[in-house]
Amino acid sequence: LSARLSDVLDKLTRRGALTEADVGEAMREIRRALIEADVALDVVRSFTDKVRTRAVGAEVLKSVTPGQMVVKIVNDVLIETLGGEGQAIDLQAVPPVPILMVGLQGSGKTTTTAKIAKRLTDRFGKKVLLASLDTRRPAAMEQLAVLGKQVGVSVLPIVAGQSAVQIAKRAMDAARFGGYDVVMLDTAGRTTVDEALMAEAAEVKAVTEPHEVLLVADALTGQDAVNTARAFDGRLGITGIVLTRLDGDGRGGAALSMRAVTGKPIKLVGTGEKVDALDDFHPARIANRILGMGDIVSLVEKAAETIDAEKAAKIAAKMQKGAFDLEDLRDQLIQMEKIGGMSGVLGLLPGMGKIKDQLAGANLDEKVFKRQRAIIDSMTPEERRKPEILKASRKRRIAAGSGTTPEQINRLLKMHMQMADMMKKMGGAKKGALGKMASM
Ligand code: GDP
Ligand code: MG
DSSP states (O other), X not given: OHHHHXXXXXXXXXXXXXXXXXXXXXXXXXXXXXXXXXXXXXHHHHHHHHHHHHHTTOBOOTTOOHHHHHHHHHHHHHHHHHTSSOOOOOOOSSSSEEEEEEOOTTSSHHHHHHHHHHHHHHHHOOOEEEEEOOOSOHHHHHHHHHHHXXXXXXXXXXXXXXXXXXXXXXXXXXXXXXXXXXXXXXXXXXXXXXXXXXXXXXXXXXHHOOSEXXXXXXXXXXXXXXXXXXXXXXXXXXXXXXXXXXXXXXXXXXXXXXXXXXXXXXXXXXXXXXXXXXXXXXXHHHHHHHHOOHHHHHHHHHHHHHHHXXXXXXXXXXXXXXXXXXXXXXXXHHHHHXXXXXXXHHHHSTTGGGGHHHHHTTOOOXXXXXXXXXXXXXXXXXXXXXXXXXXXXXXXXXXXXXXXXHXXXXXXXXXXXXXXXXXXXXXXXXXXXXXXXXXX
């Protein structure tokens, strides 16, 4: 037991960069989690490769173990791969905008068609026409008619004996004539990918030129997810995915599989049988569900926040003493990159609000932060502490080292001087107030 304990303690107190061994060990656990979540095997492989590249050499945060750090990186890459922010259905086209719904039978196409129609009507005030192209099962057409009535959306009248393409054409004509904004075409599906039905859907696509082709897929799909997504995307060129049955107890690995294979965004998720059980896609939620390590992720996030807060406090103290050097500016730039903006950082630093306006005009976007950081990275420690020694020849060296120009270096130095000046002034004149703030 004591050997294990010291092993754990050893892990807990380690610092520095993640090694190949750290990452390799953590990856075994991660791979198992992904496979348990039903992520397709070849996707697991390419995904873990991607994570390995990102993780090896990454800095381990204080008070976090290498294994925990890897989990956090996996989570970040997972969210990124799943698509960062969700994407809405795109209706930017001349109405009536056709939306083609495709997918295997039982995946939830007909239900989802009604759900989306309801959402477009209720939230966006669109006039939507529904049409069932499922000529093989009369019950399927009836099902859409019932759902349409339930959500208060028009459904194209059923005409016996027409082909899917004929119905699609009729739907487009009716929509044009009736002044509809959107036409949703619900297609037939088989339990496996089927060539005849694929050809039929392709023909409907050619005739209607849909603005969105949405693949409706069951979140409980396991290894098949890759084949299904590949087949539909390859043949029909899907524009997005709707993942249904997220209310079930599946871990949602299909989301990662399908997204990885097609590169197409997951636009919406179905969360129940009812017509309002439709949600926007939240990559972070699915990532948590797939990985099943939310506790570790939030632990690492907390550790990162603590470190940021400690650094901010240190910088604030230095500011008050008027000893804000380029090393401090560098720390601050790193935080700006992390937090993604000036206001976030200003919120962390007492007294910084004063110079907010001045800096706001300086066009401080992320690229600028990165460039400024590169400049400081190319300086020697002495130069960072004493920027006044930076004469032309040093600036040329730094410019070459950071891929910038002496003018850009001058701009950075000027900004730093203004900041340091302002801080000195505040430290002198308002020591009382700032002192109070710092001790609060
Ligand atoms: P289609 O064959 O692709 O048109 O699939 P349907 O729309 O007919 O749906 C098949 C079954 O799945 C129906 O019983 C639906 O109520 C159910 N269903 C669809 N979406 C969801 C969902 O998000 N969650 C749950 N629990 N059931 C769903
Ligand atoms: Mg159906």
